[in-house]
Amino acid sequence: MNLSWLSRFRERPWLWQSGLILFAILLPLPLGDYYRTVAWRTVLYIMLGLSLNLIVGYAGLFQLGHAAFYALGAYTAAILNLQLGIPLFWTFPASILVAALFGFLITRPILHLRGDYLAIVTIAFGEVVRLALVNNILGITGGANGLSGIARPRLLGLEFRQPIYHYYLVLFFLLITIFAMRRLENSRLGRAWLYVREDETAAEAMGINTTQVKLLAFVLGSGWAGLAGALYAARITVISPDLARFMESVVMFCIVVLGGTGSIPGVFIGALGMVTLPELFRPLKDWRDAWLGVTMVVMMIARPEGLWPSRRVQLELQESEAPHG
Amino acid sequence: MAERALTSERPLLRVRQLTKQFGGLMAVDHVDFELHPGEILGLIGPNGAGKTTIFNMITGFYSPSTGEITFKEQCIARAAASRWARLRGEQAPRPHRITQQGIARTFQTIRLFKNLTALENVMAGLHHWTKAGVWQALTRSASQRAEEASIVAEAERWLNFMGLHAYRNELAKNLPYGDQRRLEIARALATRPALLTLDEPAAGLNEQETLALVALIREIRDTGITVLLIEHDMKMVMELCERIVVVDHGRKIAEGTPAEVQRNAAVIEAYLGVEED
Numbered sequence: 001m002n003l004s005w006l007s008r009f010r011e012r013p014w015l016w017q018s019g020l021i022l023f024a025i026l027l028p029l030p031l032g033d034y035y036r037t038v039a040w041r042t043v044l045y046i047m048l049g050l051s052l053n054l055i056v057g058y059a060g061l062f063q064l065g066h067a068a069f070y071a072l073g074a075y076t077a078a079i080l081n082l083q084l085g086i087p088l089f090w091t092f093p094a095s096i097l098v099a100a101l102f103g104f105l106i107t108r109p110i111l112h113l114r115g116d117y118l119a120i121v122t123i124a125f126g127e128v129v130r131l132a133l134v135n136n137i138l139g140i141t142g143g144a145n146g147l148s149g150i151a152r153p154r155l156l157g158l159e160f161r162q163p164i165y166h167y168y169l170v171l172f173f174l175l176i177t178i179f180a181m182r183r184l185e186n187s188r189l190g191r192a193w194l195y196v197r198e199d200e201t202a203a204e205a206m207g208i209n210t211t212q213v214k215l216l217a218f219v220l221g222s223g224w225a226g227l228a229g230a231l232y233a234a235r236i237t238v239i240s241p242d243l244a245r246f247m248e249s250v251v252m253f254c255i256v257v258l259g260g261t262g263s264i265p266g267v268f269i270g271a272l273g274m275v276t277l278p279e280l281f282r283p284l285k286d287w288r289d290a291w292l293g294v295t296m297v298v299m300m301i302a303r304p305e306g307l308w309p310s311r312r313v314q315l316e317l318q319e320s321e322a323p324h325g
Numbered sequence: 326m327a328e329r330a331l332t333s334e335r336p337l338l339r340v341r342q343l344t345k346q347f348g349g350l351m352a353v354d355h356v357d358f359e360l361h362p363g364e365i366l367g368l369i370g371p372n373g374a375g376k377t378t379i380f381n382m383i384t385g386f387y388s389p390s391t392g393e394i395t396f397k398e399q400c401i402a403r404a405a406a407s408r409w410a411r412l413r414g415e416q417a418p419r420p421h422r423i424t425q426q427g428i429a430r431t432f433q434t435i436r437l438f439k440n441l442t443a444l445e446n447v448m449a450g451l452h453h454w455t456k457a458g459v460w461q462a463l464t465r466s467a468s469q470r471a472e473e474a475s476i477v478a479e480a481e482r483w484l485n486f487m488g489l490h491a492y493r494n495e496l497a498k499n500l501p502y503g504d505q506r507r508l509e510i511a512r513a514l515a516t517r518p519a520l521l522t523l524d525e526p527a528a529g530l531n532e533q534e535t536l537a538l539v540a541l542i543r544e545i546r547d548t549g550i551t552v553l554l555i556e557h558d559m560k561m562v563m564e565l566c567e568r569i570v571v572v573d574h575g576r577k578i579a580e581g582t583p584a585e586v587q588r589n590a591a592v593i594e595a596y597l598g599v600e601e602d
Contacts (some may be wrong), residue, residue, distance in 0.1 A: 180463055187462030188455055188473070195449050198438040205384065205432075207424035207453035207516050220459065315440040315496070 021175070028167050036163040038279045040235065043170045044228055045275040049255035049267035050177050051224030056253065057262030057310070058190065059217035060197030062119035065126025067248035068106075069099040069222040071133065073229025074239045078147045079140050081233075088153035092230050099226020100219045102129075107218040111211050114200075123246065130244035146240030153234045166235040173231065177224065181264060184220075193217060194312070247289075251275070254292060258299055260306025262313045269307045335398070337362045337551050338383070338428075338520060343392035344404075345378050345575075352378045354575035355392065360520070365542065365552040367566035369559075371595055375575040376555045377433065380524055383553070384430045385423035396426060397519070425453050429518035431509045433525045433555075439498035443489055443508055446497050447480040450515025480515060487511040487541070503534040507541070514545065521545060522553040527561050539565050563587070571595070 024043075028036045048070060055063045073095035080091040110121045136143035153160045153169075160166060184190050192213045195203035204210050233239050242248075255274045260266030273295065278288040299306070305314045336359035345353040353375040360366050368376050381387040382402055383394055394402040401423055424430075429450070438446050455476055461469035484490045487507045492500055497508060506526055513521060523542070527535045539561060546552050556562045562569060563583040571579040571586055573595040579586055586592055 183465060184459070184462050187469075188452065188457045188476070189459060189462050191445065191448065192452060194441060194445075195438055195452075198440060199436055201386075201420075202432070202436040202438065203449065204420045205386075205424060205430055205436075206449040206512065207421045208449070209421050209453075216459070312440050 024171055025168075028164050033163050036167055038276060040163060040167045040170055041279065042271055042276045043167065043174050044231060045252070045255060045271040046268055047170065047174050047177050047228045047231075048225055048252050049259070049271050050174075050181055050264065051221045051228065052252050053256050053262065053264070053267050054181070054184070054221040054224070055217050056256050057313070058185070058193040058197070059214055060193075061214060061217065062115065063122050063218070063221070064119050064246075064249050064253055065122040065124075065129070066221070066225055066252045067246070068126040068129035068244045069103055069225040070229040070232070070248065070252075071129060071239075071241065071244035072102055073099045073226025074233040074243055075133065075141060075147070075229070076226065077230035077233040078150050078239050081150050082147060083140065088151060088230075088234050089155065092227060095226045095230035096223045097226075099229065100223030103219045103222025104215065107222075108215060111214050111218075123249075126244060126246060126249050130241050130246075133241035133244060141241075144241060146238065146242075148238040150233055150237040150239070152237065160234065163235075166231075169234070170231050173227065178264060189213070189216065251292070254296060258295065258306060260309035260313065263306065263308055263310035266306050266308040266310070273307075335362075336360060337397065338553070339395045340379070340383070341393055341395070343379065343382060343394065344390045345375075345382060345387060346390045351575050353382070353389075353572075356572060356575070356577045358570045358577065358580065360551060360553060362519075362551055363546065363549065364568060365546055365554065365566050367554045367556060367562040367569040368572065369556060369562055369569060370572040370578075374572045374595075376572060377524060378575075379572070380430070380522060380553075380555055383423075384428060384522060385420035396423075396428060399426070401426060401428075421453070424516050424518075427517070427519035428522060429513035429516045429520070430522045431506075431513050431524055431526060433528065435505050435509055437497040437505060437509055437512070440496060442494050443484060443492040443497055443500065443511075444477070444480055444494065446508055446512050447483050447515045448476050450483075450512045450517075451476045451479055454517065483511045483515045486514070503530050506530065506538070510541075510545075514550075518550060520551045520553060522555075524555050525557060526554070527556060527558045535561050 028039055031039065048066070052063060052066045055061050055066075076095040076098040077088060077091040080086045080094055081088055106125050110118060113121060133141045133146075134144050141147070158165070160169065192203070192208055195206065195208060196210050196213055200210050203213075229243065232243070251274050255267060255270035257270070258266075258273050259268065259270030274292070278284075278291065284291075338360040340356060340358050343353055343356045344351070356375075356379060358366075368379065370376050378387065382389050385402065389402055389404050391404045393400055393404070438449065455472050457469045457472050461472075481490070481493070484493060487510060489500075489504060489508055489511060492504065492508070497505065500508060506529075510521075510523070510526065526542075527538055530538060535558060542552055542554070542565060554562070554566060566583060569579075569581065569583055569586045570577060571589070571592050573591075578591045578595060579589040581589070
């Protein structure tokens with residue numbers, strides 16, 4: 001490997017960034033519909049991972065019920081489309097808002113909880129949402145069977161029927177997500193999340209309203225998951241309460257932790273490991289849960305900071321070791 | 326400075342009948358004292374006397390059981406009216422509000438953001454003076470960029486003031502111990518306080534570093550900031566403070582100039598009761 005090549009990439013991040021984007025655009029072209037769908041799922045889960053990364057990675061808060069907001073977004077899009085006949089693309093803002101609103105209502109009363117206590121309560125809330133959907137709440141969620149017959153989205157007379165259209169649709173939103181995440185990371189708000197994650201008490205003593213800052217992470221992350229849910233509804237057109245399964249939340253959580261908490265490239269790696277690999281080795285799919293369990297145990301022993309950690313989380317986890325180097 | 330002269334007859338901080346009970350333990354028992362603008366007041370007492378508890382009530386980390394604290398003529402802490410009010414979280418301690426009103430603090434055990442740089446640590450203090458939110462972060466508007474630049478500029482000023490500029494991009498945990506203490510003060514100053522409260526700032530410092538700190542605290546006071554100091558190092562307290570309040574077993578036992586306090590029989594007794602180093 002030529003080192004000067006590497007350093008050239010390091011100095012000009014746009015080189016590998018635009019290379020990566022080009023790769024993502026060309027990727028589905030030689031593939032068949034099945035693999036295009038795998039690619040679509042991967043990109044969707046990267047988006048979900050990034051939305052959860054906002055909560056778990058940046059603000060350092062446990063959220064093990066993230067799938068609930070994903071489901072809320074999907075249901076909002078579906079209900080608006082089925083009941084009111086609103087075209088799917090127009091339901092996206094509503095999906096984001098509903099998921100964000102529930103994120104606010106659900107997390108506001110539990111924000112003072114820390115660490116594992118917060119994790120337990122978020123698991124419970126995720127289940128509450130799932131059961132509410134199963135029980136056909138307000139008579140509009142379709143019970144255990146969910147909702148079907150969602151109209152395919154249209155744009156400029158183009159019907160989104162082929163998997164490849166959906167792939168480009170989620171890719172478009174993923175690029176927006178990455179752009180937004182990077183800007184948030186490097187802002188006053190992003191710093192506030194860092195302060196809260198590093199030392200909540202000290203952050204409070206600095207005049208930072210930690211409750212508000214944490215709430216904002218939850219609200220933004222939940223809204224983003226809602227958008228992913230709407231994208232799911234647009235592609236699959238059939239949704240069920242299974243979207244809010246605890247296992248879904250676990251997969252999202254693992255994506256963040258496996259790749260490296262707080263790191264955008266980490267989420268990519270996490271999604272490849274948690275979503276793409278099990279899909280590619282489909283004959284072994286029954287082993288997925290075992291794979292998930294084994295991977296997490298091995299990771300926690302060998303590399304608790306994840307495969308591609310953010311510089312800072314790495315530092316936090318290596319606290320007791322020698323100074324940086 | 327002119328402001329200070331104008332308000333000098335009114336106390337900046339007034340602690341009245343302040344009490345804190347932890348179960349059956351009276352940690353602080355009806356303590357009164359006042360702090361005047363521009364002075365350096367020392368709060369001393371043997372271990373476990375209740376100094377840090379008083380400190381935590383002033384800075385909003387605990388709420389008092391009874392009594393009240395006023396700052397700039399405004400009540401900043403009062404005992405919860407009833408158990409019901411407390412349940413509703415009415416009197417839940419909100420330290421960030423106290424900081425926003427102009428009381429900054431440091432911690433007895435240093436609590437820097439260890440994995441952030443010295444500059445980023447000081448920038449934390451400026452958070453509540455600035456206001457860019459989600460939208461400004463996403464659009465990176467001209468005003469947002471200007472605000473970011475001003476945050477960095479002011480944080481750098483405080484680093485310079487504390488003589489820490491060489492560590493600008495160094496992680497806080499890699500700083501020498503004495504400089505970590507100074508960085509904590511720089512961070513507190515960045516919140517632009519009227520009152521700076523220091524919880525044992527000389528703990529763990531050698532004699533030379535302590536002397537430098539004394540000079541620095543005087544310098545801070547000369548910029549118009551009032552200082553409240555909790556300290557174990559008697560030499561430092563006697564040297565630095567203009568007035569001293571002594572507490573023991575949660576009660577105030579003496580108050581006065583360093584010379585007066587040193588002669589006070591109750592103080593001598595309290596300090597001879599414990600093994601002094």
